[in-house]
Amino acid sequence: xxxxxxxxxxxxxxxxxxxxESDAATQVQAVWRFLNNPNVTTDALFIPxxxxxxxxxxxxxxxYVLMPSDWSNVNYRNHTSKKDRIYIKGKDNCKQNMYDLQSxxxxxxxxxxxxxxxxxxxxxxxxxxxxxxxxxxxxxxHMDELLLRANWIRDNIKSExxxxxxxxxESDVVASMRAFNKEGHLILFRGKDNPKVxxxxxxxxxxxxxxxxxxxxxxxxxxxxKSIKYRKKDVEIYANECxxxxxxxxxxMITNSDGKKKLTKTPGDPLKLRFVVERLVDKKGExxxxxxxxxxxxxxxxxxxxxxxWYYYRWKIxxxxxxxxxxxxxxxxxxxxxxxxxxxxxxxxxxSSMFVWKIANDxxxxxxxxxxxxxxxxxxxxxxxxxxxxPALLSGLESYLTTIELLTRFSVNEIFKLKDELEDIIGFxx
Numbered sequence: 001x002x003x004x005x006x007x008x009x010x011x012x013x014x015x016x017x018x019x020x021e022s023d024a025a026t027q028v029q030a031v032w033r034f035l036n037n038p039n040v041t042t043d044a045l046f047i048p049x050x051x052x053x054x055x056x057x058x059x060x061x062x063x064y065v066l067m068p069s070d071w072s073n074v075n076y077r078n079h080t081s082k083k084d085r086i087y088i089k090g091k092d093n094c095k096q097n098m099y100d101l102q103s104x105x106x107x108x109x110x111x112x113x114x115x116x117x118x119x120x121x122x123x124x125x126x127x128x129x130x131x132x133x134x135x136x137x138x139x140x141x142h143m144d145e146l147l148l149r150a151n152w153i154r155d156n157i158k159s160e161x162x163x164x165x166x167x168x169x170e171s172d173v174v175a176s177m178r179a180f181n182k183e184g185h186l187i188l189f190r191g192k193d194n195p196k197v198x199x200x201x202x203x204x205x206x207x208x209x210x211x212x213x214x215x216x217x218x219x220x221x222x223x224x225x226k227s228i229k230y231r232k233k234d235v236e237i238y239a240n241e242c243x244x245x246x247x248x249x250x251x252x253m254i255t256n257s258d259g260k261k262k263l264t265k266t267p268g269d270p271l272k273l274r275f276v277v278e279r280l281v282d283k284k285g286e287x288x289x290x291x292x293x294x295x296x297x298x299x300x301x302x303x304x305x306x307x308x309x310w311y312y313y314r315w316k317i318x319x320x321x322x323x324x325x326x327x328x329x330x331x332x333x334x335x336x337x338x339x340x341x342x343x344x345x346x347x348x349x350x351x352s353s354m355f356v357w358k359i360a361n362d363x364x365x366x367x368x369x370x371x372x373x374x375x376x377x378x379x380x381x382x383x384x385x386x387x388x389x390x391p392a393l394l395s396g397l398e399s400y401l402t403t404i405e406l407l408t409r410f411s412v413n414e415i416f417k418l419k420d421e422l423e424d425i426i427g428f429x430x
Contacts, residue, residue: 061108064109070102107316129340
């Protein structure tokens with residue numbers, strides 16, 4: 001099943017790649033039966049991922065394992081047969097009928113490369129399908145659910161490497177940061193501009209309350225992290241940091257029984273964090289992007305530069321969503337009507353992604369040669385200076401498996417005879 005999932009899908013795909021050992025109709029029926037079989041559980045489909053994850057964390061991580069989490073709308077606007085889609089208004093009031101995909105993946109703290117998916121949730125109007133729980137409340141916010149997820153990861157994905165949860169700007173919620181810290185979770189959250197923090201100003205020789213954006217402006221560029229391409233520009237990443245305390249109340253909008261909304265405030269213990277400013281600077285010395293990072297990783301070996309680099313690695317989960325949705329598996333074109341069937345299929349392609357990541361991460365000479373061959377088999381063009389991409393490796397692996405399947409079923413003489421017959425039909429030499 002995983003082998004048949006290793007296909008760069010075209011649009012409006014209903015099933016998997018058709019393998020040579022069976023005809024198309026038979027395999028489509030077999031796939032339908034597999035995905036809708038109640039004995040095929042999500043727990044069973046996740047076992048190979050969990051086994052691989054624990055093994056690879058030992059091999060690829062040094063002291064920490066990075067756990068970026070994110071959320072992505074899986075848009076099924078035209079899939080009217082999916083009756084439990086969530087309706088929202090997108091950009092420019094464009095209607096979206098979608099499922100909410102909530103994912104965590106594991107990255108190496110050394111290379112930043114993906115290891116495996118850790119958790120998938122798929123939320124519909126009726127249920128949250130998940131790899132870690134069958135009873136996730138529909139009312140939970142993203143951050144509240146993420147805390148439950150982090151607790152499960154801590155208890156079930158055990159390793160000597162400590163977990164660091166990396167989340168984008170939605171995570172700058174006081175109540176969530178206090179809760180994660182109280183549970184003993186290490187965090188690297190992206191901060192917003194407006195919230196105020198407590199900072200000791202050396203010039204004034206006293207503590208002040210200051211907006212996070214204003215505090216960021218006070219800090220000089222700091223340490224050079226690395227040079228990268230950002231929106232086709234050559235830029236350098238710089239990072240600087242200071243220590244802050246968050247003492248403000250947590251706020252939350254609640255709806256009373258009469259339907260009126262009310263802002264509630266909840267005090268909490270002071271929270272000490274590292275405040276890191278990550279800036280991207282172009283050749284003219286202009287800041288083209290700036291991120292505020294908040295972390296409770298107090299480790300002398302982990303500098304502001306390291307934290308900035310780790311946040312830069314967070315982009316890998318965005319690439320993963322792209323692989324799932326548009327440049328690989330075409331998730332938004334899957335025709336299965338039952339969300340559980342879609343979720344099972346998602347776990348199957350997650351296994352495929354895991355194998356591609358393993359090929360990409362391996363540092364041996366054999367792996368380097370394999371990547372070169374797979375890139376040639378993919379037929380895909382990549383930007384100059386880039387040796388490989390995940391979609392191209394996936395495409396090349398599909399071509400390679402098809403070749404192996406061909407050689408298994410037919411002799412070399414039969415294949416070359418077919419070539420001669422084909423040349424007779426089309427009228428020129430191949």
